[in-house]
Amino acid sequence: MKEFFRRNKKSFAPVQREGESQIPDNLWAKCPACRELIYQKQLTDSLKVCPKCSHHLRLVPHEWLGLLDHGSFVEHDADLWPADPLGFVSPKEAYADKLRLTQEKLGQADAVISGLGTIDGRRLALAICDFSFIGGSMGSVYGEKMTRAAERAAELELPLLTINGSGGARMQEGVISLMQMAKISMALTRLAAVQQPHIALLVDPCFGGVLASYPSVADIIIAEPGANIGFAGSRVVSQTIGGKMPAKHQTAEYMFEHGFVDMVTPRADLRATLSRLLTLYGAQTNAGLPRLDARLIEQEVRAGG
Amino acid sequence: MKEFFRRNKKSFAPVQREGESQIPDNLWAKCPACRELIYQKQLTDSLKVCPKCSHHLRLVPHEWLGLLDHGSFVEHDADLWPADPLGFVSPKEAYADKLRLTQEKLGQADAVISGLGTIDGRRLALAICDFSFIGGSMGSVYGEKMTRAAERAAELELPLLTINGSGGARMQEGVISLMQMAKISMALTRLAAVQQPHIALLVDPCFGGVLASYPSVADIIIAEPGANIGFAGSRVVSQTIGGKMPAKHQTAEYMFEHGFVDMVTPRADLRATLSRLLTLYGAQTNAGLPRLDARLIEQEVRAGG
Amino acid sequence: MTTSDTSTETLTAWDRVQLARNVQRPHTLDMVRGLCEHFVELHGDRRFGDDAAIVGGMATLQGRTVMIVGHQKGRNARENVQRHFGMPRPEGYRKALRLFRHAEKFGFPLLCFIDTPGADPERESEERGQANAIAECIMAMTNLRVPIIATVIGEGGSGGALAIGVADRMLMMENAIYSVISPEGCASILWRDAAKAPDAARAMRITAADVHELGIADAVIAEPAGGAHTDIAAAVESAALVIREHLEQLTGDEIATTLACRYQKYRAIGRFHERQQALLGVQAGEPLPFVV
């Protein structure tokens, strides 16, 4: 039922989406940056980093889960499903239809996957955006899952890792989507209160209301090389159709140069960097691994069942 | 024994230095900015603001005391005298000699006058630099008097007003003078702890180690129009001899434009502005005037006697 | 809640957009003049500059000192160039942040006035960290230890509005709007035609009545018939009554209570379903898709 493309202790192993047919290794893929044709297997082995131009291709959440220790991930809040609070309809499509079609196509409810896992045995909470789900846009479910991830991390006194690739707020949920910026920030105050870090990974693309809220005030901000990151242009980028592309200056490297990102870390080094950070944050406050509160394990089982 | 040049409720009245012979009103003075000859009386009436070019001439501490309600000032710590901690000697002069000569010339011990007073009946602590005393440079006495002024304000739960015109640290006291930056900052934490404001007035010239410490972290920063204010060049400005003048950009207006000063306030409006600020800070925390602790009054009497 | 029952009730969302953007409406400094005494404007972020698109300072309101922070638009071309049309740059938000902390240090309740098309999107603002500046403001407001009342007096434009809008009470003037994206922006994407902005304005539910019905605005402040710009003094007085009332409520509470309520207020925003796995044919008890 589960397949692992690769197991590399030093970096990480993308995990295949369940039910997805495995792509044969002898297929070719084209790098979206340099247009080079690459063997699928070679691309997989390099964690979807182009061997020719080092372009970091986008990962979907189940691929990001390969950052964690094998078998350590437990998903939470998978039972949250988007509503259509405004009854939003445009000539292009009704929001309710768009949701249904995207859910059926991707086999998931909305744009965030969250849960608990370990890296080198150290537990953490994590939440991962899925850009393939309506541009990773931030609606009520996104906000609620991020909020619960932060609250869970606070309650369990665990670090929180967020992986942020999003076009910004989800306009079909109107001002409710905007308010998710404040809601998630609220929850992060609880994490701060228990002196646990929020580590934000900015991946391609990260824009608008997402960048302008919780990831930009993380304790540690890591960006992937070449990722498009910026404030403006988000609303356009967040939609798959039309619209201008991000400006040239809206990159991870530009953000780093201007002091807004702690480090730009190649994907191959990411797991090692996170592991070291978890060691540093865990050295004083946690002697060994934090243990789960029994009551919470029960809740997790219920929520997960 | 005391003479007042002028009494104007709306602005303030410079107070003559005791024992100083009053300058006859029919003498002329030359504006150092526009070179205009001005009647001494006219200059005094305008609080030493040139009626032609609005240049704000420097005031010495006893003139600044005119900001306060008539008769309200009680000096503190007048019994602090500089030492010569390094036994500093240069071919130009020995520090000990320079101190003695300056003291004799100006009739005061060092570059800061401090105490308590009221503005429109509201009590405050204040400390005033005297640029005429070795460029208002910050040595041990300066540091100790500022520190005591902040501690006294904290103990009495009063606002602190500092009037800062200084070339920076006093190099003849070496690293001891540098450390006064930290010492005064320390004392300000006590003021913050009792939720009383530090209002810093930056006057011509304010440079170097003085600007780079307590005035720049004041709750409210007011600058006088045209005042030379800056970080670099201080060491040179602090000495009366040689050295380049402040750069063109080192002005109150430049500091305001770049966001480092809350307001540039003409001298004629200063007392009203301070009065309003004291009202605002006093509205909630102080119902009416704070009262002196009896023990402290006694100390004041002793210190003042 | 004060709800208006004037003739403006029949206005469309797009009509409200026009009213919200009317340059003759009361702006932040008009509100301050009508509401407070002893206003002292404070300037600068102590980092880089002073942004005229955000104004702030201390004032007294019913004998109590408050901190004011608001977007400031102009009334004519010259003023609007100076105020950058009420679109703050990072230094504007950092000035706001400084004043938030100042208010907290001295225990001054914070009154914010929202009136912006949005944060400045130009390259220079990106370069100086527009996203960071907004994020820090939002984060600071989540647990600022003084009561906060935010009033949308005109345009509530996206993150640029929210940056000074996380509050214990969120009030909206009757003809104010609050939107995650401008109607024109939304229309150009989802209608493929910016001219369909009136349709987008309706679909996004951006009017005060809508935002109140969605549970996000706590109260709607009645405006004079014809809109706030027809009688600024009356509009300001109408707002002042509501603001004073909420301020009185809030200052009666312990700050711990206020903070707990603020948390719950925002914690509760969002509409979603729970436990509907059946939607995709997944039955309860089945392994979850991404357990590895």
Added chain:
Amino acid sequence: MTTSDTSTETLTAWDRVQLARNVQRPHTLDMVRGLCEHFVELHGDRRFGDDAAIVGGMATLQGRTVMIVGHQKGRNARENVQRHFGMPRPEGYRKALRLFRHAEKFGFPLLCFIDTPGADPERESEERGQANAIAECIMAMTNLRVPIIATVIGEGGSGGALAIGVADRMLMMENAIYSVISPEGCASILWRDAAKAPDAARAMRITAADVHELGIADAVIAEPAGGAHTDIAAAVESAALVIREHLEQLTGDEIATTLACRYQKYRAIGRFHERQQALLGVQAGEPLPFVV
């Protein structure tokens, strides 16, 4: 205190200045490598830029996580251009400030390494608030709720040094200097000749031994004979021993105690006389000059 009794004891102040400025001396990153494990460098002030003249990050020291902040000079022309000769701009100090707050949030003791000719004095630095940046750093350190150890490893240049130098323990390498103004600057003013810097260096008492004798440095760290640059590993190990010892002392105390001691430590710095009114012929009991 570890005092050296090597041959360097006969060096003049000016000799020490040369040693302190020797580009081959151990710099901050050498100290980190020799002292700590798991170093992760953090970048940026989250305001404007990342200044390579100040480095910082987290590391472990004897199993404990610490925050490191230090000036960083280069060893050659290229490196020194990149590091701006260890002269931080405001964004460097604001990065330091961010890391101070980070250390405080997570309870990491702070280790600072001082090695700068001074803060950058250029116009661009003025424009972005050099004075403010230094002042905020100093202010933050006065009551930062973690233990702080500052070690002057080379040049301690005025306010640019003090900005990361307010500490519970102030240590100096044997050939380090700490000065309110460069010897050249002092000489050009008071000797009217920059070439008299050796005289000014002596007069200002800037060597580690002097600063220790003045009660400002808590300990002097012995260097290898010939100076730290002759054996970097030995020099770093010598410093590491002293730093570890002080860190152990400090982490044993309650933070309230540490803060109270820090206050007293700085409160006591200064040499002056009290009650000598007679100097000017004023007798006790007479009215004071400025009582109005």
